[in-house]
Amino acid sequence: MMATNGKDASGVKDGVSSNHSSEEFAKSNGEARETPAPSKRQNGVAERPQRFTFSSEPTVEDIRRMQAEFTDERDWNQFHQPRNLLLAMVGEVGEVAELFQWRGEVAEGLPDWTESEREQLAHELSDVMIYLVELAEKCRVDLPQAVLRKMALNRLKYPASKVHGSAKKYTEYKD
Amino acid sequence: MMATNGKDASGVKDGVSSNHSSEEFAKSNGEARETPAPSKRQNGVAERPQRFTFSSEPTVEDIRRMQAEFTDERDWNQFHQPRNLLLAMVGEVGEVAELFQWRGEVAEGLPDWTESEREQLAHELSDVMIYLVELAEKCRVDLPQAVLRKMALNRLKYPASKVHGSAKKYTEYKD
Numbered sequence: 239m240m241a242t243n244g245k246d247a248s249g250v251k252d253g254v255s256s257n258h259s260s261e262e263f264a265k266s267n268g269e270a271r272e273t274p275a276p277s278k279r280q281n282g283v284a285e286r287p288q289r290f291t292f293s294s295e296p297t298v299e300d301i302r303r304m305q306a307e308f309t310d311e312r313d314w315n316q317f318h319q320p321r322n323l324l325l326a327m328v329g330e331v332g333e334v335a336e337l338f339q340w341r342g343e344v345a346e347g348l349p350d351w352t353e354s355e356r357e358q359l360a361h362e363l364s365d366v367m368i369y370l371v372e373l374a375e376k377c378r379v380d381l382p383q384a385v386l387r388k389m390a391l392n393r394l395k396y397p398a399s400k401v402h403g404s405a406k407k408y409t410e411y412k413d
Numbered sequence: 414m415m416a417t418n419g420k421d422a423s424g425v426k427d428g429v430s431s432n433h434s435s436e437e438f439a440k441s442n443g444e445a446r447e448t449p450a451p452s453k454r455q456n457g458v459a460e461r462p463q464r465f466t467f468s469s470e471p472t473v474e475d476i477r478r479m480q481a482e483f484t485d486e487r488d489w490n491q492f493h494q495p496r497n498l499l500l501a502m503v504g505e506v507g508e509v510a511e512l513f514q515w516r517g518e519v520a521e522g523l524p525d526w527t528e529s530e531r532e533q534l535a536h537e538l539s540d541v542m543i544y545l546v547e548l549a550e551k552c553r554v555d556l557p558q559a560v561l562r563k564m565a566l567n568r569l570k571y572p573a574s575k576v577h578g579s580a581k582k583y584t585e586y587k588d
Contacts, residue, residue, distance in 0.1 A: 367560055
């Protein structure tokens with residue numbers, strides 16, 4: 239919404255590839271979807287349940303830019319040093335943990351949770367994301383590309399052929 | 414890389430908007446950039462330092478899809494219940510914290526850190542991101558859209574006109 243009024247953000251948006259406002263994102267993307275996966279019953283393989291997907295926007299960079307605008311407009315960069323942001327993220331992770339404590343195991347999709355509990359979880363996961371993104375920015379880590387590099391490493395450490403169905407740590411595998 | 418060999422991923426990619434592989438992302442995006450902001454010296458306003466930005470890809474949804482493929486290929490969904498993923502994320506946040514401990518304050522951009530320390534940080538921040546995304550997926554939270562909603566709430570809780578330059582919590586402000 240800040241991006242639509244053009245106020246205070248002029249120095250921030252320059253050179254950033256996406257100029258969508260958060261309102262545009264919300265309009266153009268709608269709700270998350272359950273994507274139908276093809277049935278494999280014909281081949282005798284068990285049918286795969288429908289797969290949940292995220293909206294394509296906002297991107298990680300969109301989130302970085304919007305949070306940077308939010309921080310700039312409030313003159314809050316003076317408080318947002320890396321260690322403060324890290325502690326803020328730790329605090330938000332704690333708030334996520336609070337929502338899961340004393341419950342016993344929770345099934346995928348949170349079938350027993352109320353709508354209000356789900357929305358609270360969405361808020362707390364978002365807070366973790368926002369601080370994670372701002373921490374990466376302030377540390378000059380290109381988070382989307384760093385994730386690609388880490389995923390490539392994970393595939394090398396855990397080859398599918400070797401680790402299938404096992405929860406062992408990579409140091410426990412033998413060649 | 415998994416997406417390029419076409420193996421095992423056929424049931425996962427259907428219906429997902431982006432079909433880029435991680436190799437394509439890496440090639441098309443390159444490194445993060447320092448975006449030049451316009452000088453305001455002519456107006457007597459202090460010049461703003463160059464702003465760091467992220468690559469535009471992979472998106473949050475791309476990360477969700479790649480991690481889902483990684484987990485599927487290893488038959489690891491049996492271990493990836495919400496509370497296990499939450500604990501995994503907590504562990505990774507701890508690894509980020511370890512990199513910052515005993516250092517005293519750290520300036521934006523981490524000027525005193527070695528390249529190796531920076532890459533280690535990039536790995537650990539990525540691990541937090543990967544588990545955060547998978548936790549949100551398994552909880553059926555559309556994380557990108559949830560972030561938009563939370564940012565809208567944050568702007569209501571902290572109006573720029575009221576909180577400029579102050580670190581008070583929103584409950585401490587008076588109307």
